[in-house]
Amino acid sequence: MKLSLADAEAVPMIDRKEPRFENFEKRGTRIFGILTSVAKAEVTDKVSKKKKEIVRYTVDEPEAGPVAFIGTYQLNELLSPGDKGSLVCITFGGTRETANGAMKEFKVTVSEGKIMETDARFDSITDDDIGF
Numbered sequence: 001m002k003l004s005l006a007d008a009e010a011v012p013m014i015d016r017k018e019p020r021f022e023n024f025e026k027r028g029t030r031i032f033g034i035l036t037s038v039a040k041a042e043v044t045d046k047v048s049k050k051k052k053e054i055v056r057y058t059v060d061e062p063e064a065g066p067v068a069f070i071g072t073y074q075l076n077e078l079l080s081p082g083d084k085g086s087l088v089c090i091t092f093g094g095t096r097e098t099a100n101g102a103m104k105e106f107k108v109t110v111s112e113g114k115i116m117e118t119d120a121r122f123d124s125i126t127d128d129d130i131g132f
Contacts, residue, residue, distance in 0.1 A: 026092070057070075
């Protein structure tokens with residue numbers, strides 16, 4: 001089946017927007033919705049200029065739409081690719097100083113069952129890939 005631009009113009013389309021990004025700066029910030037994506041990404045450290053691998057999560061909030069955030073050590077321990085499709089609630093509890101520097105603390109709850117099934121063919125990461 002061949003498609004043309006005329007076909008696209010005949011079908012109702014919606015604009016897709018990137019998720020808003022949450023840095024968890026304000027104590028009490030909460031993300032609540034369905035975990036839709038757990039993916040590895042590569043970023044450049046602002047200070048050392050070295051590339052490092054991170055885990056990026058996306059949650060689809062019922063009223064606000066998709067929100068993305070970078071995993072911290074704690075978030076990567078509490079969330080896993082197996083949680084995709086589950087309802088999650090992530091609350092930022094604040095930052096505390098440790099011997100290794102400041103550490104953000106979270107309360108994370110996950111539904112006992114999946115709210116939405118995800119297609120395993122599109123999973124880009126497994127628990128073994130996180131490597132902590």
